[in-house]
Amino acid sequence: MNKLKTVAFVGLGKMGVPMAQRLMDAGYDVIGVDASEAGCGAFEAVGGRATTSPTDAVQSADIVVTMLPNGKVVADVVHRIVSEIEGRGVLVVDMSSSAPADTRALADALPETVSLIDAPVSGGVKRAVSGDLTIMAGGAKDDLSRAMPMLDVLGNQVIHCGPIASGHAVKAINNFVSASGLVAAVEALQLARAFGVEGDTLVDALNGSSGQNNATLVKMKPFVLSETFGSGFAAGLMAKDIGIAADLSRDLGLDLDLLQRMERLWAEAVEALGGDADHTRIAEYVSAHSRAKA
Numbered sequence: 001m002n003k004l005k006t007v008a009f010v011g012l013g014k015m016g017v018p019m020a021q022r023l024m025d026a027g028y029d030v031i032g033v034d035a036s037e038a039g040c041g042a043f044e045a046v047g048g049r050a051t052t053s054p055t056d057a058v059q060s061a062d063i064v065v066t067m068l069p070n071g072k073v074v075a076d077v078v079h080r081i082v083s084e085i086e087g088r089g090v091l092v093v094d095m096s097s098s099a100p101a102d103t104r105a106l107a108d109a110l111p112e113t114v115s116l117i118d119a120p121v122s123g124g125v126k127r128a129v130s131g132d133l134t135i136m137a138g139g140a141k142d143d144l145s146r147a148m149p150m151l152d153v154l155g156n157q158v159i160h161c162g163p164i165a166s167g168h169a170v171k172a173i174n175n176f177v178s179a180s181g182l183v184a185a186v187e188a189l190q191l192a193r194a195f196g197v198e199g200d201t202l203v204d205a206l207n208g209s210s211g212q213n214n215a216t217l218v219k220m221k222p223f224v225l226s227e228t229f230g231s232g233f234a235a236g237l238m239a240k241d242i243g244i245a246a247d248l249s250r251d252l253g254l255d256l257d258l259l260q261r262m263e264r265l266w267a268e269a270v271e272a273l274g275g276d277a278d279h280t281r282i283a284e285y286v287s288a289h290s291r292a293k294a
């Protein structure tokens with residue numbers, strides 16, 4: 001029987017709102033927190049309670065979930081609430097895509113009575129809504145066991161990657177692979193169209209062949225070919241994740257060519273498109289860029 005039932009959920013953005021809503025619907029007593037009135041309003045619009053004050057929100061919480069832009073913001077929030085939560089067995093679960101170095105530093109700074117695990121997710125807004133996220137966790141087994149009933153509400157797969165920050169490392173590595181697959185797919189689209197092949201035809205061919213990947217399956221038709229660019233995942237967040245993976249490779253003394261190229265490409269794309277642009281707009285950047293070079 002799960003004993004953790006009162007959740008302070010910090011970060012009511014595109015992912016946070018549907019995740020907090022699922023917890024509420026599953027019977028958790030959830031209080032949402034967001035720095036912006038818009039975030040609070042979005043959770044209230046689906047029947048949630050929300051506040052801009054993390055210190056107010058954690059008063060009766062036995063679990064604190066963070067779903068924030070990055071690990072620096074997470075550390076800021078957790079340091080602000082630590083005196084409110086220490087000594088009563090509160091578990092902090094960082095589900096943001098944070099840098100492993102930030103997560104380790106936060107874990108080292110916390111008092112022993114506050115436990116932290118990292119549990120970043122993959123699957124995007126659609127799978128946050130349906131509760132089918134893949135969750136990559138790092139931290140002590142006992143702490144993960146305590147979080148499991150809640151994580152089971154949010155995801156259909158929880159992979160324990162290792163000690164604290166391992167989930168965050170694996171998440172950044174995943175997004176490097178995912179971003180590279182999307183760039184391959186949009187470059188393929190450029191090439192096919194230049195040859196005179198329709199986009200739909202190319203995507204159908206790739207999806208029935210060995211060139212199939214997550215981007216060809218779930219991003220190309222709904223967001224790129226339709227030109228709606230509405231996946232709900234910002235280009236700035238993707239560039240952040242690839243930067244995390246690239247920093248990790250440098251810290252570990254690895255010279256990885258494709259990773260470095262992806263880091264540069266996504267940083268330049270964010271310069272051109274703006275960090276809030278949907279990440280599938282990389283197709284527009286690649287298209288303009290390939291023509292500029294031709």
Ligand code: NAD
Pocket residue numbers: 010011012013014015016033034035036039067068069070073076077095096097098121122123124125231232233234237
């Ligand atoms: P988002 O920008 O939509 O939401 C972030 C929310 O955090 C915003 O509502 C913002 O107001 C709030 N916030 C920022 N600083 C705050 C602070 N100091 N205190 C309280 N609230 C604060 O981002 P998102 O797309 O929901 O992503 C959240 C995290 O999940 C990121 O780390 C991202 O990389 C990761 N992620 C996103 C997706 C996706 O498809 N959108 C998928 C997997 C992982």
